Amino acid sequence: MFLQDQGELAMGSRLKALSERLYAIADEVYRASGQTLEARAFPLLRYLQVKGPATVTEIAAAIGQTHSAVSQAVAKLRRGGWLVRRRDRADARRGLLELSAEAEARLDRLGPQWRAIRRGVRAAAARCGGDLLGALAAFEREVARGELTREILAEHARIDAARVEIHPYRADWREHFYRLNAGWLERYFALEPIDRQVLSDPDTHVLAPGGAIFFAALDGEVIGTCALLKEAPGVYEVSKMAVEPGFRGRGAGGLLLDAVIAEFRRRRGRTLFLESNRKLAPALRLYERAGFVHHPAPRPGSHYARADVYMVYEGKR
Amino acid sequence: MFLQDQGELAMGSRLKALSERLYAIADEVYRASGQTLEARAFPLLRYLQVKGPATVTEIAAAIGQTHSAVSQAVAKLRRGGWLVRRRDRADARRGLLELSAEAEARLDRLGPQWRAIRRGVRAAAARCGGDLLGALAAFEREVARGELTREILAEHARIDAARVEIHPYRADWREHFYRLNAGWLERYFALEPIDRQVLSDPDTHVLAPGGAIFFAALDGEVIGTCALLKEAPGVYEVSKMAVEPGFRGRGAGGLLLDAVIAEFRRRRGRTLFLESNRKLAPALRLYERAGFVHHPAPRPGSHYARADVYMVYEGKR
C-alpha cells in the first residue's frame, strides 16, 4: 500500500488511521456487549474513576489534550448524565468534576471489556515481533522530549549543503538502478518484463556487453542514475537516466550526462544517440543542453515502443 | 503519565496524540527550511508526484481516506494553485488531478527535507529498541485484517462468564496487594510511607505476625484483595480490602469478607473489628451485610488517622 511504502514520511497519517481504527474497535466492543461508552470519552472517564473528582485543567494535563477540548467534552458528558459538577469552595474559578453515581456504576461493569481489549491488543502486538508496546512507549517519550525536530533540522542542513557527486557503478547500489528507473517507467508508461530484466540485472544487460552505469549521490545516498549502452562497435546509446523526484533541479541529470559522455569519449566512440519520448520534457531539455540534437526521422529498428524522440550527440557548441 | 499507564486501553488516544506531534514536527521542518508544504497534504501530493495524474477515488484508496476528504483537500489545493484538474475524456464523471508545474517544482526541492525526516524518525525509532517501524507495519496489517475485534469479543465473553474465585495468598500476586490498595488510598486519602511499607511487604507486616491475605480472581487475573491482621491473641482486624474499579458489583468484596471471616473462625478468634471511613460508603454497606456492627465510640488508640468508622463483627443475623 502506498502509505506504507512512504514509511517514516507518512507516519503521521498512518498513526492517525491506526488510531481511528482502534477507536472503532473499542466502540464496537462496547456496543456489542450492550454498553454505551464512547471510546473517545474513555481517558476522561477513566481518569475520574481512578483518581476521583478533578478539575478541567487537571484532566486536560493528564490526558494530553487542551483544556478547551476537555471543557467541551465535559459539557457533553454532563448533558448525558455522566458527570456532575461541584464547586470548589476554596477557589471559585474551579469546578470539581465527578462521576455521577450512575456513571460510576456503569464503569464498574466495564472491567471485562477493558481486560479483553487489553489482552487482544497485547496478543496482536506480540504477533508483530519485538516489544511493540514497549518500543512505542519509548518512542512517545522520545518524541515528547522534542529532540527530534532539532535532529531533523540539523540533518536537513547537512543534506542540503552537500554537493551532488557522480560515482561509477557499484554493485551494492544496483537496487537503485531498478528503483529509480521503475519510477518514471511506471509513471509515464508501464514496466514491461524486458525492463524488469534489464533493470534488475544490469551487470548482464549493460556492463557485460561493454556499457557503463553511473550514479549520482547526495550526502552518500543515491539520487540518480544513467547508463551508457554499447549498441555496436563505436556506437553507444544513452539510456535509463533517472533522477529521484524530490532531488531534481540540483544538476544531477546534467552531471550524469556529462559523465556518460566523458565515458563515451574515453572509449573513443563514434556515434552516441538516445531515444526518448516527448512527454519527458525536462529530460529532453537536459539532452539538448548536453549537446544532443533532434534527428528528423525516427530511429530505424528502434527496440523501444515508447520512443518517439531520437537524438544524436554532436558535441557542445 | 496517565495515558501511558492505561497502556493498551488508551492506544487510540495515544496514537492520535503521537500522530499530531509528528505532523507538527514535519510542519516545523518545512517551515524552518522555507517551504510551504503542509504535512497533512503530503500523502496526496506525494502520490501525484510519484504516480502521476490520478482521480479523486484512486487517491482516496491509496492514502486510506474517504473520497470526501480527498475531494475537499483537492478543492483547497486547487485554490492554492497546487493542483490542476483535467477532464478525463473517456469518462466524464472523473477528473484527472495533476500537480501544477509550480507544485512539481516545489516538490522537487523537498528531497532533503524528506530524507532528513526519514533518517530522524528512523534513528529515534532505533533508539527505542526492537524493530519499531517493522512491528508497527505488521500491527497495521494485523488491525486491518479485522480479526482483532472478533478476538476481543470472544475474550470478553469468556471473562464475563467466569466466576469470581477466592484464593489464599500467593507470593507472585504480591504486587496486586500493593496496586489495589494504593488505588483507593491515593484516591480518597494519600499513600503514606507506612502504607507503602505494609503494602509492599505483606509477608513481614501481615503474614508473619499471624495474619492472612486473600485474593479474588476472575478468569485467572486478580480483581480484589483483603487482609486479616492479628492485633493481639484472639483479636483480629479486617483491613486492606480493595476491589478493582471495573470489576465491582460482582460480589468479589462479599466473597473476600466471607473468606476473611471464615479464616477468623478457623483460628478461633474472639474479636474481629475494622476501621474505615464514612467516605467509603459501598465498603461500609458490605461490612454491614457481612455482620459488622457500628461501634458508637471511636476505637481507642487507633493507628489510622483516616479512620472515622469503627465496626465490630457480631456474626450474621
Next chain:
DNA sequence: AGCACTTATGTAAGTGCTAACGTAATTGAT
C-alpha cells in the same frame, strides 16, 4: 490595599475528517 501577573475555564471560529445524501455518467443484464 492596590495592581500587575497568573490561573481556571468558557466561548467562538476554524480545520480535517467522516457519514449521509444527491446527481450525473457509465456499465451490465436482459
Next chain:
DNA sequence: ATCAATTACGTTAGCACTTACATAAGTGCT
C-alpha cells in the same frame, strides 16, 4: 436498446479537536 445497478465525486452537516480570545478569580509584590 432499455433500465436498474454501480461508480465518481461533490455537498452538507456533524464531530473532535485546536487556536485565539474573553472573563472571572486568585496570588504576590510593593
